[in-house]
Structure formats: C-alpha cells, structure tokens
Amino acid sequence: MTNRTIRIWTLIHKWTSLICTIFMLLLCLTGLPLIFHDEIEALTAEDTLPPMPADTPLKSLDEAVASALATYPGERPLFLSFDVDRPVVNVTTGPGARPPVSQMHISAIDLRTTRILADLNDDGGFMHVMLRLHVDLFAGLPGELFLGFMGFLLFLATLSGVVIYAPFMRKLSFGTVRAGRGRRLKWLDLHNMLGIVTLMWVVVVGLTGVINTLSVPLVAYWRANELAAMIAPYEGKPVPERFASVDAAVRTAMEAAPGMRPQFVAFPGVRFSSNHHYAVWLRGATPATNRILTPALIDAETGAFTDMRSMPWYMLALRLSQPLHFGDYGGLPMKILWAVLDLLTIVILGSGLYLWIARRRLVQARRAQDHAAASPGLRATAGEAAE
Amino acid sequence: MTPRTPFRPLAVFGIPVAIALVTAVGLIAALLDDGVVDAVSWAALSVPVLAAVWSWRNRNR
Numbered sequence: 001m002t003n004r005t006i007r008i009w010t011l012i013h014k015w016t017s018l019i020c021t022i023f024m025l026l027l028c029l030t031g032l033p034l035i036f037h038d039e040i041e042a043l044t045a046e047d048t049l050p051p052m053p054a055d056t057p058l059k060s061l062d063e064a065v066a067s068a069l070a071t072y073p074g075e076r077p078l079f080l081s082f083d084v085d086r087p088v089v090n091v092t093t094g095p096g097a098r099p100p101v102s103q104m105h106i107s108a109i110d111l112r113t114t115r116i117l118a119d120l121n122d123d124g125g126f127m128h129v130m131l132r133l134h135v136d137l138f139a140g141l142p143g144e145l146f147l148g149f150m151g152f153l154l155f156l157a158t159l160s161g162v163v164i165y166a167p168f169m170r171k172l173s174f175g176t177v178r179a180g181r182g183r184r185l186k187w188l189d190l191h192n193m194l195g196i197v198t199l200m201w202v203v204v205v206g207l208t209g210v211i212n213t214l215s216v217p218l219v220a221y222w223r224a225n226e227l228a229a230m231i232a233p234y235e236g237k238p239v240p241e242r243f244a245s246v247d248a249a250v251r252t253a254m255e256a257a258p259g260m261r262p263q264f265v266a267f268p269g270v271r272f273s274s275n276h277h278y279a280v281w282l283r284g285a286t287p288a289t290n291r292i293l294t295p296a297l298i299d300a301e302t303g304a305f306t307d308m309r310s311m312p313w314y315m316l317a318l319r320l321s322q323p324l325h326f327g328d329y330g331g332l333p334m335k336i337l338w339a340v341l342d343l344l345t346i347v348i349l350g351s352g353l354y355l356w357i358a359r360r361r362l363v364q365a366r367r368a369q370d371h372a373a374a375s376p377g378l379r380a381t382a383g384e385a386a387e
Numbered sequence: 388m389t390p391r392t393p394f395r396p397l398a399v400f401g402i403p404v405a406i407a408l409v410t411a412v413g414l415i416a417a418l419l420d421d422g423v424v425d426a427v428s429w430a431a432l433s434v435p436v437l438a439a440v441w442s443w444r445n446r447n448r
Binding site: 001165166167169170173174175176177178179180181186189190193194196197198199200201204287288291320323324329330331333334337340341344 | 394396398399400401402403406407408410411414417418419420421425428429432433435436438439441442443445446447448
C-alpha cells in the first residue's frame with residue numbers, strides 16, 4: 001500500500017465513523033436492554049396461565065377472535081399468532097386493515113377458556129422507548145431507513161478500519177497494547193485490538209440490522225410480486241364482508257403442508273396477506289427449518305385452499321436477519337455474550353471518538369509549537385521594519 | 388511505513404481471520420439446531436471476548 005492509498009482509507013474511516021458514531025452509540029446503548037427483553041418482560045409478566053387439567057379441550061380459534069373483538073368493539077382482526085409452548089393465541093385487532101401500530105390492540109387469549117390473559121399493547125414504558133429509539137427514533141419508516149443508512153456507514157467504517165489496521169500493525173504482533181507510553185497510544189492499540197477481534201460479530205449484527213430496516217419495503221415488494229402472482233385469479237377483488245372460519249383455514253393449511261406448524265395467520269387485507277385470503281404462515285418443525293416460513297393462502301370467503309409457495313431469497317434473508325441481529329437463538333449464555341460484545345463495541349466507538357479528538361489536539365499543539373518557533377524570527381523582522 | 392518492514396499479510400491478518408471464522412461458526416451453529424450445538428456457539432463466541440481479555444492482560448506497561 002502506498003502512503004496515498006493509506007491516506008484515502010484513513011479519510012474514509014474517519015468520515016464514515018464520525019457520521020455514524022453518535023447513532024451507533026445510541027443503538028448499542030438501547031440494544032443492551034433489548035437483548036434481554038424476554039427476561040425483563042418476564043419479571044413483570046401478568047399473563048400466567050391458571051392451572052387446569054392437561055386434557056382440557058381447546059376452544060376454536062374463531063371463538064378466540066370473537067373474544068378479542070368483544071373487548072375492542074368496532075375493530076377487525078388483523079393477526080393471530082400461536083404461542084409455542086402453551087395453549088395461548090395472540091389476536092391483534094385494529095380499526096382498519098392497516099392501521100398504525102399505535103392503534104393496534106393485542107390480546108393474549110387462553111384457548112381453553114377464550115378468556116383474555118393479558119393485553120400486550122404498547123404501554124409506552126421503558127422497554128417501549130428503548131425499542132422505538134433503536135428501531136426508528138420515533139420517526140416511522142424514514143427513521144428506520146435513516147438508521148439503516150447509518151448501519152451501512154458503520155459497515156464502511158469497519159471495512160476501512162480493517163484496511164488501515166495493516167499499516168498500524170506492520171511492526172506489532174497481534175493483540176499488542178502499549179499501556180505505558182501515553183494515553184493516546186494505549187487507546188489507539190485498544191481500539192485496533194477490539195476492532196479486529198469483534199470484526200465478524202460487528203459486521204454480522206450491523207448488516208443484519210441494516211436488512212431489518214428494509215423490512216417494510218421488502219414485504220411491500222413481496223406483496224406486489226410473489227403474492228400477486230399467487231393470487232392472480234383474485235386480482236382486484238375487495239376484502240370480503242364476512243370471513244370464513246379461521247379455525248378451518250388453519251386446518252386446511254396444515255393438511256396442505258404435513259409436518260409444518262402454524263406460526264401466525266394474517267387476516268385478509270393486512271400487509272402479510274392478500275385482500276381476499278387468510279395467509280397461514282407455516283414454519284418447519286425442526287430447529288433448522290423452524291425459522292423458514294411458508295405462507296399458505298386460504299380463500300377467506302369459501303375457505304378453499306388457493307396456493308402455497310416458499311419464500312423468495314430476500315424474505316428468507318429478512319427472516320434470518322432477525323435472530324442474527326437479536327442474538328436470541330442460543331439461550332441466556334448467548335445473550336450474555338451478545339451483551340459483552342455490545343459493550344466492547346461501545347468501547348471501540350468511544351475510543352474512536354477520543355482518538356479523533358486527541359489527534360486534533362495533537363495537530364493543533366504542533367501547529368502552535370511551529371508558530372511559537374517561527375514567531376521570534378517574525379518579531380525580529382517586524383522590529384527591523386519598525387526601525 | 389518504511390520500505391524496510393514489508394507488509395506480511397499472514398503475520399498481520401492470520402489470527403484476526405481465524406477469530407473471524409470461529410465467530411462465524413458460532414453465529415451459524417446455534418441457528419441450525421438446539422442443545423449441544425448451542426454450547427458450540429457459546430464456546431465459539433467466547434473466542435473474540437477471550438482474545439480481548441488476553442490482549443488486555445498482556446498489555447505492555
């Protein structure tokens with residue numbers, strides 16, 4: 001590498017970092033409690049299932065939906081999702097087919113009694129604030145895409161950091177931290193060392209975060225292309241006045257896909273379905289396949305099976321980006337490692353900022369020194385001129 | 388950046404690449420299965436953290 005290439009990569013590293021650092025610090029700090037959101041929410045959980053005999057028969061999904069609608073009169077069902085380990089479904093209702101999240105209501109319903117266990121509505125509490133700051137800065141889609149762009153800058157900063165790591169480390173062995181020769185050198189070495197050891201984790205969590213910010217446009221694209229192709233004969237049909245049984249729709253979908261289990265049902269008209277169909281999103285039954293969703297479309301007027309297609313690559317990427325970003329797929333030890341790596345990233349960001357400030361001070365001090373060294377001569381010249 | 392110390396890619400990037408690959412294995416393993424594979428993930432994701440701890444403990448004073 002010539003000095004010129006190094007200087008260019010250093011400039012890229014400096015500017016991409018400077019622009020995104022403050023937002024990345026915010027994302028690292030708000031992300032920290034979000035890693036443990038399951039554990040934190042379990043502390044305040046109110047929806048414990050009352051004990052009942054294990055063989056208590058379950059009510060139908062239609063009765064569960066009716067129970068949710070009775071609580072929120074005038075609303076319509078949007079989603080129904082299944083809890084994994086217990087006979088509970090979560091029914092989302094809202095005033096229209098695609099209301100803002102703030103107008104949606106989520107009821108956790110005991111399928112044995114159709115009694116509402118808890119409402120899972122956003123309460124505006126601490127975790128909600130953390131989530132919104134982390135996802136969209138309370139600014140909706142533009143905020144999401146903005147943070148996605150900041151994530152892309154982080155990727156560029158990381159990449160350029162790796163490039164300029166080479167000239168820094170030419171004479172040093174891996175992991176060298178020179179702690180006894182001034183603060184700046186110590187933090188420079190720590191910045192380089194932490195940056196290079198966390199490289200893969202930062203890149204994966206950063207890029208999957210960027211993919212997650214593209215969720216809204218990606219789902220819209222899927223709906224306009226894949227989904228449109230699946231429901232071509234139904235094009236232009238309005239949302240049915242009355243929906244056929246959701247319970248029957250789920251059974252039809254499961255018969256069409258043996259070995260798969262329903263994860264959630266999107267009601268007609270919502271983002272994840274067509275105007276005329278129940279979309280029953282099925283997942284595989286093994287750990288390796290349970291993240292891969294396949295939507296089965298059931299005619300919401302007649303209850304007939306329409307079509308089922310596996311997701312295109314970009315929806316799969318979106319789907320896999322969630323666990324890889326959240327770190328929620330390997331138990332509590334993985335979450336703790338996620339938190340530690342998050343903290344190390346905060347140190348990298350902070351030290352980068354410090355190094356930028358320290359370097360500016362150094363340059364300014366040098367300039368002042370040069371100026372001081374030059375001034376006696378200047379004074380002398382000025383003195384001569386005055387005489 | 389004197390020409391006397393040439394850039395040796397393996398010396399500079401050998402260990403970092405190894406750590407990155409181990410991290411990648413850790414990130415992917417837990418996606419594929421539950422149980423034992425989770426432990427593989429924990430061990431692999433500990434590697435970058437332990438490298439940082441080792442480096443700090445061996446700092447030159």
